Structure formats: C-alpha cells, structure tokens
Amino acid sequence: MNLPKYVLARIGFYVFVVIVATAFALPLLWLLLAPFGRQATLAVRIPSEPTLANFVSVFRNAFAMRALFVNSIIQAVGAMLLITAVATLTAYSLSRIRLPGRDMFVYMLILFSSVVTGSAAMVPIFLLIFELGLIDSHTGVILVFTGGLLPVAIFIMRDFMQSLPKSYEESALVNGASTLQMLRHVVLPLTRPGMMVIGIWAFVNVWGSFLIPFILLRSPDRMPAATATYSFYTEAGTPVITLVSAYALLYILPVLALYLFVNWRYGFQFFGGIKS
Amino acid sequence: MRKCVAVLSVLLLLAPVTALFAAGAGEAAEPEDARLNIIIRGVEDGVNHNMVVWILEDVIPAFEERMAEQGRDVRVGLIQFGGSDEALEQQYALDMSVGEGSDIMAFDGFWIPDFVEAGYIEPLDQIAGNAVWDWGGWDVIPEGLREIMGFDGEIYGLGSGTDVRKIYYRTDLFEEAGISLPWQPESWEDVLQTARELQRAGVPSPLQINAGTAMGEATTMQGYFMVLLGAGEHMYDFENNMWYGETQAIHDALEVYRQIYVEEELGNRSIQLAAAGRDQSFEAFREGEIAMLVEGDWFWRSVVAPGSEWEPAAGRDNVVDWAKMPAQQPGAGFNGQDFVSISGGTGFIINPNTSHPELAWELLAFMHDYDMQMAFQDIQPRITVREDIPVQGDPVMSSMAEELLQYSTVRPQLPEYAQISVAAQRMTERVVNEEMTPQEAMEAYAEDLDEIVGSDRVIRE
Amino acid sequence: MDDLTKRGNHILSVRAGVALLVPAFVFIGLFLFFPFIWVFLISFTNRTLLGAAAQDPEFVGLGNYLRLFDFSRWMRSGEFGHSLYLTVIFVIGSLIGQVTLGLAIAFAFNRRRGKLREIIYTLVTLAWILPETAIGFTWTAFLDGRRGTLNAILGAFGIEGVEWLLEFPLLSITVFNIWRGTAFSMLLFSAALGNIRPSYLETADVAGAGPWQRFRDIMFPLISPQFVTALVLVTLWTFNVFTPFLLTGGGPAFGSDIIAIHTYRVAFQFFEFGRGSAIAVIVMTINLILAASYLFGLKRKEVAT
Incomplete structure (x- = not known):
C-alpha cells in the first residue's frame, strides 16, 4: 500500500470513528447532564452551577424510591435467581444425556421464544396471570419473565457446559460420589462463570423491561422503576423533567455497573449467546 | 469464585437500602x-x-x-x-x-x-x-x-x-390586532374572519378547535361536537335511537376543519396530532401563539387559574375572556339555536x-x-x-x-358511545392530516358506525 | 470424540437427566406454549375488556380475520394493512442500517485493540442494553423540536430544525431503532471476523489485494453464516419491537403505528381483545416463517461444513 492511500485510509477511519462516537453518545448526553441542572429543560447544556438538589427530591419521593430499591430489585433478582437455577439444571442435563434431536430441540425453543414475544403475547399472558390469581404480584411478573427468558438462558448455558471437560465428573463418580454430591461439589463450582453470565443477563433484561410489569401490575406500590419512569415523564403538565432525569440516571446505574464489571472481567463479547 | 463474590457484594450493597425502604413502607402503622x-x-x-x-x-x-x-x-x-x-x-x-x-x-x-x-x-x-x-x-x-x-x-x-363549552380568547392579542372588545361572533364566518385578522397581526396560529385521536375525548367534546352542533345536528338522534352517519351537517363540520387547518392554516395542525397536543395547546395559549381556544370551563377554573403553570404571564383575569360559540349562521345551530354548547x-x-x-x-x-x-x-x-x-x-x-346552560346539550349515555367517539376523532384527524377529503372521511366514519351499531342504526341522508 | 460422548452417557442417567428438565418444561409450557395456544382461541371471539363482550364473549369464527383483511379499507390510517406497510419500511430500514453499521464498525476495528475501540464498543453496547424507558426518555429530549440536542446541533450549522417525531415519525423511530440495535450485529461480526485466520489475509496482501477486495473476496464469504444469522434475527426482533412506543405512542395520526404498537393499541387502548389476538396470531405466524427460514439456513450451513 502506498503512502497517500494509507494516509487517506487513516483519515477515513478517524472520520468514521468520530461520526459513530458522536451519533451514539449524543442522545445519552442529555441523560448525564440534565439531572444536575437547576432548570427543567430538554436542552443539553453543561450546568453552570451543578446541583444535587434533584437527587435529593428523588430520594424524598417515596413512590419512586420504593419502585427502584424495592420493587425493581425484588423482580429482577427474583427472576435472575429462578432463571439461573432452572437454566443451569436444564443445560446440564441437555449437555450430559443423549437425547435424539436435542440440538434441534434447543434451537426450536429459542426460536419459539422469539415467536411468542412482545405485545402479541400480552393478551393471553394477562388473562393467564389473572386466572392464576397472580395479577398485581411480584410472583406473576417473575414467572412470566422466567418463561420468556429461559430458552435463551438454556441456549447460552448449554454452550458453556459443552465446553467443560467431563473428566472431573467422571473421577468424582469413580470415587463413589452420588449424583447429587457430584452436582454440588464438582459441577456447580465449574459452572459458576456461566451462571454469572446468565444471571447478569437475566437481571439486566428484567430490570429494563417495561411492558410486562406495566400490564401485570396494578397498584403503584408494586411498580418497578421501568414503569415509574414512564409514568413520570408522561405526566400531564408537571414540571418534573429534571427530577425524572435524575431518577432515570439512578435507574440505569446498575446496568452500567454490571456492564463495566462484565467488560472488565471477561470482555463484553458473544459466548454464542444472544439478547432476547 | 471471586467473580461471584463481586456480584454478590454488589447485590448485598443494595440489600440494606432495600431493607431500609421496605421497613419505611411498613412503618406507617395500619389503622385498626x-x-x-x-x-x-x-x-x-x-x-x-x-x-x-x-x-x-x-x-x-x-x-x-x-x-x-x-x-x-x-x-x-x-x-x-x-x-x-x-x-x-x-x-x-x-x-x-x-x-x-x-x-x-x-x-x-x-x-x-x-x-x-x-x-x-x-x-x-x-x-x-x-x-x-x-x-x-x-x-x-x-x-x-x-x-x-x-x-x-x-x-x-x-x-x-x-x-359548558365556549371560546376563550386573549384580549391583549385582540387589542393589538385592533379587534373591538368585548368580542362575540355571530357566525362561523365571524370566527374565521377574526382569526384571519389575528394572523395578519402576527399571531401564528390564532384558532384552536381540537381535532385528532391524540386529544381523545377532548376532541369530541371541545372540537367536533361544538362544530357539529353549530351546523345544526347532534351526533345522535335521541328520538329514533340512531346515529348520524352521512349528512350535510357532518360534511359542513369537516369542511370547516379543513378550512382552519389545511386551507388557511388558521390553526396549528401539529398540535392536533402530537401525543401531548392538548398540553401544547395550553402552552401556546399561554405564550400568545393561540388567541382563541374552544374549551370547557375546567380550562378557566383549573388550567389557566391564577398561579397555575399555564396561566398567561399577564394574569388570567387581565387577558383572558370568553365568547359563546356561534352556530354556522344565526339560527342554524342545533334546535335552531344561535349559539351552542355541550356539557x-x-x-x-x-x-x-x-x-x-x-x-x-x-x-x-x-x-x-x-x-x-x-x-x-x-x-x-x-x-x-x-x-x-x-x-x-x-x-x-x-x-x-x-348564559350557556340554556344552550347546552349532552352526550348520549350509551355503551357504544365511547367507540363512536373514537371513530369521530379519527374522522377529524383524517381531514386535518390531509389523508382524506371531508367526503371520504365521512364515508369512512359511517362505515365505522355500521360496524359498531349495525347499518340499520346509521342515518345516511 | 465418539469415545468421550459414550462415556458422557454414564455421568447422568437418563432418568436423572429428564428430572432436571422438568422445571424448564413447566415454565416454558405454561408461560410460552400455553399463551401461544390460547391466543388462537381468543382470536375467534369478540372478547373485549370493556362493554358487554367483556362478560359474555361470543364465538365469531373468522370474523376478526376477515375484518383485518377487509381490503376496501385496510390501508387507512390505524388499520391493519397500513400498520403492516409501516412495519415493512421500518424493518427494512432498521435491517439495512443495523447490519451495515454493525459490519462497518466491526470491520474498522478488526484486529485493533486500545482505548478507541473500547470507547466505541462501550457506547454502542450501552445503547443496546440500557433500560428502554430511560432510553425512550432521553431520545424524546434528543429529538424535541424546540430544545432538543439534534436541532441545536443542526442550528449550529445553519440548518433549521423540525419537530422530528411529528414530521418524520417513521424515520425517527427507524433511526432510533438502528441506534438501539446495532450492537448485536457489531458484536456478532466482530466475533466472526476475529475468527478468520490471519494467514488467509496475509495471502491476500501478498497478492496485492486492496481492502475492499480483501473484504469482498476473503472475509465476506467466511462470515456469511453470521450474516444470515444477523439478517434473520434482526428482522425477527425488529418486527416485534415495542420500544418506539415510548417515543411516539404510535402517532402522530398513526404515523408510526408499527405492528407491535398496533397490536398493543387494539388490545389495550381500544380494548378489543379478540381482534388484538387475531393480529397477534398473524404476527406470530410471520415470526414462525422467519424463524423457520433461520432454522433452514442453519441446517444448510451444517450440511455445508
């Protein structure tokens, strides 16, 4: 490659990088700046006198705090634990027993979960949860998320399990361990990194989802931050823009933290798994 | 293992906070x-x-x-x-x-x-x-x-x-435009003429008569009904339990919408379509971008009430007045009235x-x-x-x-009304949005009526 | 390999293995499969949330479906055909945008490490994983006509801004969706490009191929399986995405009434459960076709390798 061409390619590269960075950063900029401003505005400006007053007001708002620190956590952690546990058991079984067509089965599951999704499934899910008497309960939300996210979780987990050597389990069995003992003392420690990934993935998904809690939860004191944020910013005629932005910033922090953690630990990349 | 500890500690860090709020919520002792x-x-x-x-x-x-x-x-x-x-x-x-x-x-x-x-x-x-x-x-x-x-x-x-419903107007803008006060239009043409004068005097979108689905029932009550009654007709024929589907009055009502929002642009079309359009119309009224706005008395006693967010800076009692909504022509309104209102x-x-x-x-x-x-x-x-x-x-x-209760009528208290109201909102939207002509929009509305109540209960002239 | 699999069988008895599968079957059966069946049944009734049909829904046969495909009016605003039409534009626009941009970023940073890559990948990924209501909120501010960031920037270049969400609702949500979803293609293609053996490329360099030729003749054929995956999955997801509702609510005047929003509005704003379910059935059928084509693609890939 000759020099001018090389220089041109470099310039092209940097121009591209700058454009992409700008395009992806700009919409987020407002969310980072507005909470510290004194005046409610949709405009992006660096606050001349940054203030934490908005955060103080948010912390005084019992409904907002309950949504974020109680409801969102109950639902996201609940679903996370359930999904991780069930997906691990299932994936382990699928990777260690021989069932005809099990690969196809997993693919079918994951695609099926993409088929039954979103607003299309909300009518029967609403009616089902009602029939089960679980409307307006954390349990109902956790169960629906578990059903929806499990296939992908199993898929990711199975990929992980298949990459584990079986020799440890075999030697445990040879040494007379029962199946349960083997699971607890050999398999569990080995699969922890995979469980971590699933857990974080499930947590982030539930934490950020809007439609399911919006439809299934009826009383304000059970709503998670996702629906609380929405109800704040659609509120008629209330000058609460800075408040909402402060709240939204608090709300995204756990996701941000988990991302940074995963990125630092493993590098954020595909394990063969995908987001639902 | 250490990785697990890290995530667990993140969660554990949050846990005390959770407990704090959970406790706080339980603190309000339940009444006996x-x-x-x-x-x-x-x-x-x-x-x-x-x-x-x-x-x-x-x-x-x-x-x-x-x-x-x-x-x-x-x-x-x-x-x-x-x-x-x-x-x-x-x-x-x-x-x-x-x-x-x-x-x-x-x-x-x-x-x-x-x-x-x-x-x-x-x-x-x-x-x-x-x-x-x-x-x-x-x-x-x-x-x-x-x-x-x-x-x-x-x-x-x-x-x-x-x-009751009527036209609110900004006296300060009227004075600037040289329109004599107090103002009371006698026909639709009076209203349109005033709007034109205001527009010439620099008011960007002088007239606001609600249209479109985004404003919901406010479109039906403050907008469509007020115009339709002025054209001499109700949405519903109480005597025969039938709904008006294709009539001259509906056509006239849609035609005036077209005139306001499409032909002469006397009103701000995007406000009719925006999700938060109704609030935007309040804001525009406050800012003097809208000079005449058809609303119920809730607007007076709550929206622009002294101290409210939407009150014009010069004060409600100084710059906001009201006028009766005129019929198309004197005597051409619902029940032969000169002025109309709905409650x-x-x-x-x-x-x-x-x-x-x-x-x-x-x-x-x-x-x-x-x-x-x-x-x-x-x-x-x-x-x-x-x-x-x-x-x-x-x-x-x-x-x-x-002054207005005597002119006022009501909606039919019927289960089909809510759906029909949405169909009417959609009809106005299609005209304002230029998707359809008034004639086409009216025909589409009549088809919606057929579907909701059956064609034997739809009046076509 | 064969030997290992055989020994693998001894680790877990079939009975124990099946027992471990039970919880997953219960959850998926109840919360995925059962709703899928039930929605068919509801779609043949006139069930509503309000009014008389809420208490006593009636069987209406194919009535809901015939109404959806009433071609004399289905292209009117707020009708099913109109919504499908918007969805097709939305999906194609998002697809082209996400896959091209994702591939471009992955290609630009292929075999590069460092701060610059970290920054770009972090930004793009955050756009993908941050909660949708927060994102909807910040985009509303970004696109706001009077005070929004976008118009402020355009203004600095002397371009007069517009009310994006009102004047160009479909374009706005398409751009938004590209922004939101590019990370998937980017990560997928990064992984795929990273797996290409350097020796292939070195051979190309020796042969004096330019970057474009290198990409077209060597890299692209090697990542084509991932390309198919991206195409199908992005299509499937975009088809079902509800997040734009948080920006436009489907409006103005049904201008961004894509199918996921349309389904929601029919069922939960106009309270027509029966008709909403009929739309859901059609949506799921389209999803099934997309999913099947993906499976078919996978199979072919397996045969090929």
Whole structure:
C-alpha cells in the first residue's frame, strides 16, 4: 500500500470513528447532564452551577424510591435467581444425556421464544396471570419473565457446559460420589462463570423491561422503576423533567455497573449467546 | 469464585437500602378499622392541582376526624394519577377486570355504560345497601343531574359537577390586532374572519378547535361536537335511537376543519396530532401563539387559574375572556339555536371490589355534602350538581353558567358511545392530516358506525 | 470424540437427566406454549375488556380475520394493512442500517485493540442494553423540536430544525431503532471476523489485494453464516419491537403505528381483545416463517461444513 492511500485510509477511519462516537453518545448526553441542572429543560447544556438538589427530591419521593430499591430489585433478582437455577439444571442435563434431536430441540425453543414475544403475547399472558390469581404480584411478573427468558438462558448455558471437560465428573463418580454430591461439589463450582453470565443477563433484561410489569401490575406500590419512569415523564403538565432525569440516571446505574464489571472481567463479547 | 463474590457484594450493597425502604413502607402503622383509597387524575402542581389540594387538605382530615369522633380508626389515602384521561380509563379497565382498584374512583360520566356492561361497576344501592337513599344530598340534586353518573335507570356514583363549552380568547392579542372588545361572533364566518385578522397581526396560529385521536375525548367534546352542533345536528338522534352517519351537517363540520387547518392554516395542525397536543395547546395559549381556544370551563377554573403553570404571564383575569360559540349562521345551530354548547359530567364512583362498602359510601357522601362542596368552591368555583351551592366567588364562572346552560346539550349515555367517539376523532384527524377529503372521511366514519351499531342504526341522508 | 460422548452417557442417567428438565418444561409450557395456544382461541371471539363482550364473549369464527383483511379499507390510517406497510419500511430500514453499521464498525476495528475501540464498543453496547424507558426518555429530549440536542446541533450549522417525531415519525423511530440495535450485529461480526485466520489475509496482501477486495473476496464469504444469522434475527426482533412506543405512542395520526404498537393499541387502548389476538396470531405466524427460514439456513450451513 502506498503512502497517500494509507494516509487517506487513516483519515477515513478517524472520520468514521468520530461520526459513530458522536451519533451514539449524543442522545445519552442529555441523560448525564440534565439531572444536575437547576432548570427543567430538554436542552443539553453543561450546568453552570451543578446541583444535587434533584437527587435529593428523588430520594424524598417515596413512590419512586420504593419502585427502584424495592420493587425493581425484588423482580429482577427474583427472576435472575429462578432463571439461573432452572437454566443451569436444564443445560446440564441437555449437555450430559443423549437425547435424539436435542440440538434441534434447543434451537426450536429459542426460536419459539422469539415467536411468542412482545405485545402479541400480552393478551393471553394477562388473562393467564389473572386466572392464576397472580395479577398485581411480584410472583406473576417473575414467572412470566422466567418463561420468556429461559430458552435463551438454556441456549447460552448449554454452550458453556459443552465446553467443560467431563473428566472431573467422571473421577468424582469413580470415587463413589452420588449424583447429587457430584452436582454440588464438582459441577456447580465449574459452572459458576456461566451462571454469572446468565444471571447478569437475566437481571439486566428484567430490570429494563417495561411492558410486562406495566400490564401485570396494578397498584403503584408494586411498580418497578421501568414503569415509574414512564409514568413520570408522561405526566400531564408537571414540571418534573429534571427530577425524572435524575431518577432515570439512578435507574440505569446498575446496568452500567454490571456492564463495566462484565467488560472488565471477561470482555463484553458473544459466548454464542444472544439478547432476547 | 471471586467473580461471584463481586456480584454478590454488589447485590448485598443494595440489600440494606432495600431493607431500609421496605421497613419505611411498613412503618406507617395500619389503622385498626380500615384504610380507603381515592384515585383521581391529578398530581400536585399539575392541571388538576386544586382537586388534589381539596382532597388532601379538606376531605381527608375532616373525614378522618369525623371517624375518630365515632371511635373508628380510618385512614384515607389519595392516589394521584398523572397520565391522560384515556390512560386513566385504561388503568381502570385493567384494574377492574381483575378485581382490583381503589375504593373511590374519580370517573367521567360517559365511561359508565361501558363499565356497567362489562360487569365492572354496580349501582350504589347494590354496593352499600338501601341506606344510600337516606342521604340528604339527594333532595338538592335534580333528577337530570343524577344521571351524570347513571345508566339505564340506575345510579352508580355521585356527580361532582357539570360544565359548558365556549371560546376563550386573549384580549391583549385582540387589542393589538385592533379587534373591538368585548368580542362575540355571530357566525362561523365571524370566527374565521377574526382569526384571519389575528394572523395578519402576527399571531401564528390564532384558532384552536381540537381535532385528532391524540386529544381523545377532548376532541369530541371541545372540537367536533361544538362544530357539529353549530351546523345544526347532534351526533345522535335521541328520538329514533340512531346515529348520524352521512349528512350535510357532518360534511359542513369537516369542511370547516379543513378550512382552519389545511386551507388557511388558521390553526396549528401539529398540535392536533402530537401525543401531548392538548398540553401544547395550553402552552401556546399561554405564550400568545393561540388567541382563541374552544374549551370547557375546567380550562378557566383549573388550567389557566391564577398561579397555575399555564396561566398567561399577564394574569388570567387581565387577558383572558370568553365568547359563546356561534352556530354556522344565526339560527342554524342545533334546535335552531344561535349559539351552542355541550356539557359533560364528572364525579366519583365506588369500586364494587372495595372491602369496606358501607364506609366507602360514607366517604363518598361526605365528599358531596354541603360543607365539602363549599370548601371546593372556595378553592375553585364551578358548576356543581347541588342546587343549594351557587357558583360563587367568580363572576366569570357565574356568567358562563347563566348564559350557556340554556344552550347546552349532552352526550348520549350509551355503551357504544365511547367507540363512536373514537371513530369521530379519527374522522377529524383524517381531514386535518390531509389523508382524506371531508367526503371520504365521512364515508369512512359511517362505515365505522355500521360496524359498531349495525347499518340499520346509521342515518345516511 | 465418539469415545468421550459414550462415556458422557454414564455421568447422568437418563432418568436423572429428564428430572432436571422438568422445571424448564413447566415454565416454558405454561408461560410460552400455553399463551401461544390460547391466543388462537381468543382470536375467534369478540372478547373485549370493556362493554358487554367483556362478560359474555361470543364465538365469531373468522370474523376478526376477515375484518383485518377487509381490503376496501385496510390501508387507512390505524388499520391493519397500513400498520403492516409501516412495519415493512421500518424493518427494512432498521435491517439495512443495523447490519451495515454493525459490519462497518466491526470491520474498522478488526484486529485493533486500545482505548478507541473500547470507547466505541462501550457506547454502542450501552445503547443496546440500557433500560428502554430511560432510553425512550432521553431520545424524546434528543429529538424535541424546540430544545432538543439534534436541532441545536443542526442550528449550529445553519440548518433549521423540525419537530422530528411529528414530521418524520417513521424515520425517527427507524433511526432510533438502528441506534438501539446495532450492537448485536457489531458484536456478532466482530466475533466472526476475529475468527478468520490471519494467514488467509496475509495471502491476500501478498497478492496485492486492496481492502475492499480483501473484504469482498476473503472475509465476506467466511462470515456469511453470521450474516444470515444477523439478517434473520434482526428482522425477527425488529418486527416485534415495542420500544418506539415510548417515543411516539404510535402517532402522530398513526404515523408510526408499527405492528407491535398496533397490536398493543387494539388490545389495550381500544380494548378489543379478540381482534388484538387475531393480529397477534398473524404476527406470530410471520415470526414462525422467519424463524423457520433461520432454522433452514442453519441446517444448510451444517450440511455445508
């Protein structure tokens, strides 16, 4: 490659990088700046006198705090634990027993979960949860998320399990361990990194989802931050823009933290798994 | 292993906070006897600020005190709903379909038939027993105004008030444009002519007559009905139980929409389409970008009320006045009237799912007793359903009631109305948005009517 | 390999293995499969959330479906055909945008490490994983006509801004969706490009191929399986995405009434459960076709390798 061409390619590269960075950063900029401003505005400006007053007001708002620190956590952690546990058991079984067509089965599951999704499934899910008497309960939300996210979780987990050597389990069995003992003392420690990934993935998904809690939860004191944020910013005629932005910033922090953690630990990349 | 510890510690860090708030929530000791909740569409500092104040500062303390005097420990809470009327109706429908919801619910009268037919609400006397008829308030509520919260001969709640509709206008802008005051148009052409003059004088979109689905029922009541009645027709033929589908009056009504928003651009079209369009129209009125706006008296007593977010800077009482909505031509309005208006009604119902029906009735009646209603009049004078409570403290409100109630009509209290209203909103939207001509939009509306009530109940001229 | 699999069988008895599968079967059966069946049943009734049909829904046969495909009016605003039409534009626009941009970023940073890559990948990924209501909120501010960031920037270049969500609702939500979803293609293609053996490329360099030729003749054929995956999955997801509702609510005047929003509005704003379910059935059928084509693609890939 000759020099001018090389220089041109470099310039092209940097121009591209700058454009992409700008395009992806700009919409987020407002969310980072507005909470510290004194005046409610949709405009992006660096606050001349940054203030934490908005955060103080948010912390005084019992409904907002309950949504974020109680409801969102109950639902996201609940679903996370359930999904991780069930997906691990299932994936382990699928990777260690021989069932005809099990690969196809997993693919079918994951695609099926993409088929039954979103607003299309909300009518029967609403009616089902009602029939089960679980409307307006954390349990109902956790169960629906578990059903929806499990296939992908199993898929990711199975990929992980298949990459584990079986020799440890075999030697445990040879040494007379029962199946349960083997699971607890050999398999569990080995699969922890995979469980971590699933857990974080499930947590982030539930934490950020809007439609399911919006439809299934009826009383304000059970709503998670996702629906609380929405109800704040659609509120008629209330000058609460800075408040909402402060709240939204608090709300995204756990996701941000988990991302940074995963990125630092493993590098954020595909394990063969995908987001639902 | 260490990785796990890291995530666990993140969660554990959050856990004390969670526990803190969970504990905080439990701290409010449960009352011994009962807890009741009221839900309204209104938040502090929002468009219904006054209602919030009334319930929090008058109703709740007074009621709890009265209960305490009787030796009962009762707590009342207020749920402030922040979304639109339509969002509130959605919330109610979902709540009640699964047997949930607050004990006392602020209700728009025209929702009642749909909720009754779905089996979600029940007549007052079925919920709280015949004791409801012992309430003294009935003697001062005329039969016709009980119907606000009624359907098919039964009463489901207590009406709080009714209203009338008219054109609000900005006197300061009129003066700048050299239009003599007080202003009272005699025909649609007068209104349009004034709008043109204002536009020439620099008011960007002088006239606001609601259109489109985004404004919901405000389009039907403040917009379409007001124009249609001016063209001499109601949406519904009460004598024959039929709906007008394709008529000259509907066509005229749509034609004037087209003139305002498409042909002459006397009004701001994007406000009609935007999701938050109604609030934007309030804002534009405040900013002097809209000079004439058709609204109910809620606009006067709550939206632009002194101290409200939407009050024009120069003060409501200095720069806002009102005029009667004229018919197309004098005498060409509904029932041969020169001027037209339509009234809605709002109030409160008892949720049949309440665990304390008798107590809920006591609270509902208490809210509508003379003392509490007078307390509300002090905060926000308006037309109540009680004959013993005059519209007082606000001469403008009084004169609006006095001059307009005689011209006013009501919506048909029928289960199909809600759906038809949406079809009418869509019809105006299609014209304003230039998707269809008035003729096409009217034909599409008539087809919607066919589908909702059957073509044998649709009038085509 | 064969030997290992055989020994693998001894680790877990079939009975124990099946027992471990039970919880997953219960959850998926109840919360995925059952709703899928039930929605068919509801779609043949006139069930509503309000009004008489809420209490006593009636069987209406194919009535809901015939209404959806009433071709004399289905292209009117707010009708099913109109919504499908918007969805097709939305999906194609998002697809082209996400896959091209994702591939471009992955290609630009292929075999590069360092701060610059970290920053770009973090930004793009955050756009993908941050909660949708927060994102909806910040985009509303970004696109606001009067005070929004976008118009402020355009203004600095002397371009007059517009009310994006009102004047160009479909374009706005398409751009939004590209922004939101590019991370998937980017990560997928990064992984795929990273797996290409350097020796292939060195051979190309020796042969004097330019970057474009190198990409077209060597890299692209090697990542084509991932390309198919991206195409199908992005299509499937975009088809079902509801997040734009948080920006436009489907408006103005049904201008961004894509199918996921349309389904929601029919069922939960106009309270027509029966008709909403019929739309859901059609949506799921389209999803199934997309999913099947993906499976078919996978199979072919397996045969090929």
